[in-house]
Amino acid sequence: MRIAEDYLSLRNVFSEYAEGESFHVSMGDLAEIWYCTPRNAKLIVTKMIELEWIRFVSGRGRGNTSELTLLLPFDQLLLHTAEDLVKQGNVPGAFDWLKTYEGAVEVRTQFLQWLTGYFGYSSENRNGDRTMETLRLPIYREIVTLDPASAMFSLDTHIISQICSRLVEYEPETGVIRPGVAHHWETNEDGTEWTFFLHKGFWFHNGREVTAEEVKSSLLRLREPSCSHRWLANDISRIDIDGRYKVKITLCKPNRRFLWFMSHTAASIVLGENSCDLKAKYVPVGSGPYHIVEFHSGKCVLEVFPSYHGQRGMMDRIEIIIVPANEAEACFGTSPGVLSVVTGEFQVPSTAMPQQETMTGVLMLTLNMKKEGWLRDWPLRKAIVHSIDRIRMIEELPEPWGYPVKGFSLKHEMDPKDLLYRPNEARLALSNSGYDGQPLRLLTYGRHATAAAWLKQQYEAIGIRIEVNILPWSEMMEPSTIAQADLLLFEAVLSEGPLRLLEYFLSEGSFLRSSLSNEICEKIDNRTFAMLADPEVVAEEKWLQETEEELHRASACVFLTSKSVTTLYDSTLQNVKVNPKGWVDFSSIWYKPKK
Incomplete structure (x- = not known):
């Protein structure tokens, strides 16, 4: 964005010249405008030439001025810079950028039209015969952490459930426990000993196999004093490993509902870090249907994991863009394949799009x-x-x-x-x-x-x-x-x-x-x-x-x-399932073009 600010400085100083009109300037003049050395001014000029924002003809000989031509319209630069900020995951920065220069030119309307169309479904050809399908979602709250052992909020635990697996999975709608990393389990009569038998060929995102060792280390993380979810492991007295695919957990008191505990997001099986005291932007290496390829305060990008043990996700890439709550309504759109989960940030507008309301x-x-x-x-x-x-x-x-x-x-x-x-x-x-x-x-x-x-x-x-x-x-x-x-x-x-x-x-x-x-x-x-x-x-x-x-x-x-929670989605999106967390299961969604 700095290069854009430098160009706008030129546009403001030389406002009497129209785009395409040449004028003379010295490198010293440019250095003064940009508050830098003549050497750095030359670097900035070179960058602007590469971007085709200016035309620059150097003056010959010492003391001769150069010929400068500004090519990019003011409003076009404002708009393109705001768009680039959104693509980087900096939606607040895009709105702030436009507010800074709103007195000079009105581009907010154009930007909002682009922004509402930016969200939703898109596809592009990769390597000739392969299509990459992307679903881009506006989310109106921050992602606090993706560390399973620390996550407390529903959005965080939902994303974790998409990138990590657990020993077993619990279905709240039916109360049924289903296999996860474990394909079978046994317990003694009073529920103090639980033995889990693991799937073979269950892979982490980095290509390593999920084994009993990773199950043990993941559960031991929960016992650390700094862990928010140590209640899940407080009653675990020991964990024994028998080969690569068998884990026995002994409890200090009876728990016939221990499978509930093992289905909790915090009990996800992860590779690597043993400490629960991790930075907020920690990204776990899991074994779920998606893996994280980009994560920072404004953006989280997931891509499908081809070696997932279960059914492959239909959508290849999910881009989650964090939108400030005060701009949420302005970002709401009805473009093809759009999907929006509204949790109270703004009043849902009247629309013909399908809606699901989940208590x-x-x-x-x-x-x-x-x-x-x-x-x-x-x-x-x-x-x-x-x-x-x-x-x-x-x-x-x-x-x-x-x-x-x-x-x-x-x-x-x-x-x-x-x-x-x-x-x-x-x-x-x-x-x-x-x-x-x-x-x-x-x-x-x-x-x-x-x-x-x-x-x-x-x-x-x-x-x-x-x-x-x-x-x-x-x-x-x-x-x-x-x-x-x-x-x-x-x-x-x-x-x-x-x-x-x-x-x-x-x-x-x-x-x-x-x-x-x-x-x-x-x-x-x-x-x-x-x-x-x-x-x-x-x-x-x-x-x-x-x-x-x-x-x-x-x-x-x-x-x-x-x-x-209200979920709104375009009719081209099929099999949109709102889970009990109030969020959409990414792996089930697919796109059906309108006839």
């Missing part, structure tokens, strides 16, 4: 009982729980809200009532609390900013002061951030089944557990361990019911409304 979770507010302060006071927590009119919230906020919820359930009631809204009870509890008006700090990310502002207004109407802080996704996950918050507003994703609930209750890095008192955590742990050891299916429902009752008795969190 994914519940919006909830945690109350930090670990932190010294007013939230250790039960009457104040009770007032916070019962003072919100959830039906009114749904009516007033223009987002994909569903219905009021009172717990961790996505079952839709025909005539949903807000059973938790008890304004008189809330006022009485507040008056009994002794609360002195000290502001409570509410943290959330941009996706829930509108809801946070609405909640602030409602709470302050009854006398509870709220200070809202909107943070980046990555910062929200910092333990120090969570510890200092009074309230955390987030969506608990429930569509992935009981395993995600276990994560919220057992993971030290989860927003929910990190806010609960040690006493409540101990009760939940004991109840959970009993459920995991119980062979009866009915134990799962009883566990959830009793855990919800525990949270309600303590007024430990605020259940608000159900949340959904």
